[in-house]
Amino acid sequence: xxxxxxxxxxxxxxxxxxxxxxxxxxxxxxxxxxxxxxxxxxxxxxxxxxxxxxxxxxxxxxxxxxxxxxxxxxxxxxxxxxxxxxxxxxxxxxxxxxxxxxxxxxxxxxxxxxxxxxxxxxxxxxxxxxxxxxxxxxxxxxxxxxxxxxxxxxxxxxxxxxxxxxxxxxxxxxxxxxxxxxxxxxxxxxxxxxxxxxxxxxxxxxxxxxxxxxxxxxxxxxxxxxxxxxxxxxxxxxxxxxxxxxxxxxxxxxxxxxxxxxxxxxxxxxxxxxxxxxxxxxxxxxxxxxx
Amino acid sequence: xxxxxxxxxxxxxxxxxxxxxxxxxxxxxxxxxxxxxxxxxxxxxxxxxxxxxxxxxxxxxxxxxxxxxxxxxxxxxxxxxxxxxxxxxxxxxxxxxxxxxxxxxxxxxxxxxxxxxxxxxxxxxxxxxxxxxxxxxxxxxxxxxxxxxxxxxxxxxxxxxxxxxxxxxxxxxxxxxxxxxxxxxxxxxxxxxxxxxxxxxxxxxxxxxxxxxxxxxxxxxxxxxxxxxxxxxxxxxxxxxxxxxxxxxxxxxxxxxxxxxxxxxxxxxxxxxxxxxxxxxxxxxxxxxxx
Numbered sequence: 001x002x003x004x005x006x007x008x009x010x011x012x013x014x015x016x017x018x019x020x021x022x023x024x025x026x027x028x029x030x031x032x033x034x035x036x037x038x039x040x041x042x043x044x045x046x047x048x049x050x051x052x053x054x055x056x057x058x059x060x061x062x063x064x065x066x067x068x069x070x071x072x073x074x075x076x077x078x079x080x081x082x083x084x085x086x087x088x089x090x091x092x093x094x095x096x097x098x099x100x101x102x103x104x105x106x107x108x109x110x111x112x113x114x115x116x117x118x119x120x121x122x123x124x125x126x127x128x129x130x131x132x133x134x135x136x137x138x139x140x141x142x143x144x145x146x147x148x149x150x151x152x153x154x155x156x157x158x159x160x161x162x163x164x165x166x167x168x169x170x171x172x173x174x175x176x177x178x179x180x181x182x183x184x185x186x187x188x189x190x191x192x193x194x195x196x197x198x199x200x201x202x203x204x205x206x207x208x209x210x211x212x213x214x215x216x217x218x219x220x221x222x223x224x225x226x227x228x229x230x231x232x233x234x235x236x237x238x239x240x241x242x243x244x245x246x247x248x249x250x251x252x253x254x255x256x257x258x259x260x261x262x263x264x265x266x267x268x269x270x271x272x273x274x275x276x277x278x279x280x281x282x283x284x285x286x287x288x289x290x291x
Numbered sequence: 292x293x294x295x296x297x298x299x300x301x302x303x304x305x306x307x308x309x310x311x312x313x314x315x316x317x318x319x320x321x322x323x324x325x326x327x328x329x330x331x332x333x334x335x336x337x338x339x340x341x342x343x344x345x346x347x348x349x350x351x352x353x354x355x356x357x358x359x360x361x362x363x364x365x366x367x368x369x370x371x372x373x374x375x376x377x378x379x380x381x382x383x384x385x386x387x388x389x390x391x392x393x394x395x396x397x398x399x400x401x402x403x404x405x406x407x408x409x410x411x412x413x414x415x416x417x418x419x420x421x422x423x424x425x426x427x428x429x430x431x432x433x434x435x436x437x438x439x440x441x442x443x444x445x446x447x448x449x450x451x452x453x454x455x456x457x458x459x460x461x462x463x464x465x466x467x468x469x470x471x472x473x474x475x476x477x478x479x480x481x482x483x484x485x486x487x488x489x490x491x492x493x494x495x496x497x498x499x500x501x502x503x504x505x506x507x508x509x510x511x512x513x514x515x516x517x518x519x520x521x522x523x524x525x526x527x528x529x530x531x532x533x534x535x536x537x538x539x540x541x542x543x544x545x546x547x548x549x550x551x552x553x554x555x556x557x558x559x560x561x562x563x564x565x566x567x568x569x570x571x572x573x574x575x576x577x578x579x580x581x582x
Binding site: 129130131132149150152178180187190191193194195197198199200201202203204205206207208209210212214215216217218219220221222223224225226227228229230231233234236237238240241244247248250251253254255256257258259260261262265266268270273274276277278279280281283284285286287288 | 420421422423440441443469471478481482484485486488489490491492493494495496497498499500501503505506507508509510511512513514515516517518519520521522524525527528529531532535538539541542544545546547548549550551552553556557559561564565567568569570571572574575576577578579
């Protein structure tokens with residue numbers, strides 16, 4: 001890949017905006033080499049005025065951007081990524097690297113296979129940056145920090161090794177310090193636990209307490225556990241339902257553990273409970289070291 | 292209460308140590324006016340060497356400290372607070388203000404009533420600072436920050452208003468910016484939700500996943516939700532079982548909400564799920580404003 005490549009961002013929401021900032025500020029891509037397309041003209045104008053991107057395109061003119069870009073980041077919700085790929089697959093620049101940021105990967109990988117990406121002119125490498133913020137939209141994209149965050153890539157069999165390597169370099173330079181490669185299925189199974197289950201738990205915690213003054217009794221735990229309940233409801237609804245078989249399995253496992261702890265508490269089984277909590281503490285401490 | 296009062300801390304663990312630091316550094320109490328007693332002589336020596344406290348006492352000589360102090364903070368686990376009060380109730384300085392920091396309050400208030408505090412020479416005002424840290428012990432007490440944290444007091448009917456006011460001044464000057472007064476029962480009901488349920492959920496999340504490499508797939512949510520799983524197992528076992536009737540009610544409420552969300556996901560009820568999550572987001576946002 002030549003050094004003076006052109007990069008296009010599809011969708012300047014929270015993540016698309018954060019990518020534009022990280023590419024400019026951390027990676028150091030020149031403004032004239034960074035393009036964006038979005039349905040919102042005001043956001044495109046703002047991004048241009050802020051010195052983030054040079055050329056901007058309405059969504060209906062996405063093809064003009066795609067044909068000019070060596071690398072494309074599709075920063076849309078999962079189903080919109082698939083729609084976009086299906087609609088514009090003939091418009092990407094031959095030899096270009098295309099990636100996405102959606103929180104489910106098996107369906108996107110399947111769509112890419114179906115589109116015959118193997119013979120397509122572009123190389124689609126599915127990805128998932130493990131970063132976000134409570135508030136959505138381009139206006140909050142400066143709140144989304146990539147430094148020392150995880151990034152998951154689920155490369156497809158036909159991805160070119162040199163393209164994968166180049167994409168990893170870009171990701172690393174934006175601040176992500178741990179890039180993990182797994183299959184789309186493995187991604188969806190792991191993420192069902194670390195991300196989706198956590199969002200469901202946070203939501204259930206808020207769902208079961210209507211007293212909005214309860215935070216006067218908070219000591220940090222409640223605030224930390226429920227911050228992510230301020231979620232992008234349409235996007236998470238889509239992700240939960242898309243990955244429901246793996247998510248339901250994770251919810252069931254969690255419910256089993258919760259119930260076992262409840263039984264120990266209800267039966268005043270102090271010795272057993274303490275032993276179980278000691279194991280939990282050890283395991284979480286070990287996880288922190290690996291993190 | 293005269294200005295040059297003497298304050299004694301019973302138990303120099305994580306919280307006792309943090310109180311000593313906050314009293315010295317934030318409140319500005321002179322070292323010669325701050326005493327401590329503990330079972331660990333090394334910790335007492337360290338606290339003295341660090342310029343935190345002047346006189347130190349072995350636990351068996353607690354009476355000598357108590358008889359010299361105008362204010363006493365009992366920084367022990369719930370059951371140990373009750374044992375301590377029962378053992379040393381005759382040794383407190385007449386007119387002194389005594390408080391504790393335990394995470395359950397109804398049992399401690401009942402013990403205080405039983406001890407006949409109404410006619411006791413000292414005024415016992417139960418309290419609960421809403422602050423802590425993942426790592427316990429005096430050595431980690433500098434990690435426990437009180438600034439802008441909540442503090443709950445559960446005054447008893449016989450507490451003298453001027454003593455309550457004086458205690459609140461001390462607490463406020465240590466950094467706590469929201470002091471809430473409720474009955475011991477109300478405290479236990481609210482805390483069952485904001486603190487105990489959260490610790491149980493965090494523990495169940497770790498309990499149901501044995502892969503310690505899972506943090507490679509974390510994006511912050513999992514880490515935030517499970518940080519408190521690194522808990523002081525003996526203390527939390529005691530708190531969970533002590534407050535089990537209220538805690539079990541809270542776990543049941545949470546399980547009901549979780550199950551309802553699970554049913555919506557399993558049935559692919561996108562519209563209903565999205566609506567429910569929007570309400571959750573609104574409520575949590577409102578809670579954040581009240582926090």
